[in-house]
Amino acid sequence: MDQIVVFPIIITPVANERKYPYLVEIPALDGLTQGRDIADAIEMARDYIGTFSLTDELPPSDPTLPPVKADSLATLVTVNISAYRRRYDKKVVKKTITIPNYLNELGKEHQINFSELMTQALKEKFNI
Incomplete structure (x- = not known):
């Protein structure tokens, strides 16, 4: 409520x-x-x-x-x-996600910030 x-x-x-x-x-x-x-x-x-x-x-x-x-x-x-x-509220919260290992390995190779990527994807999804 x-x-x-x-x-x-x-x-x-x-x-x-x-x-x-x-x-x-x-x-x-x-x-x-x-x-x-x-x-x-x-x-x-x-x-x-x-x-x-x-x-x-x-x-x-x-x-x-x-x-x-x-x-x-x-x-x-x-x-x-x-x-x-x-x-x-822009306070940062920790979330645990599950992705295929090959994407995790590729992300690490390319030094992807998974939190930043997820934030961008969610903003795009919600038209923010």
Whole structure:
């Protein structure tokens, strides 16, 4: 079963900022990011939470909206952490494969990096 988390975020317009006019706070993670518009700000918050989960333990989900100033917006974002990790976790894992001996010998003769070759083949297979 996938791990889905919910966190409140606060989106605040930033005066005189043209490229990223929305500041996004993720209070539970003491995180900040920015967005080009409201939808992008929400997406950046999701990405921040997902990226955070790759290296640090997330606190428990908290669906409580914090108080905000008049010009800010508080909302909840959900992130499927399991799906995010499947897509972006670049941690290397050891896999054991079975190949015919003649291919193993040819690979050794030609100094083939089997891990690199398998990675390339899988990326090609999945159109990554």
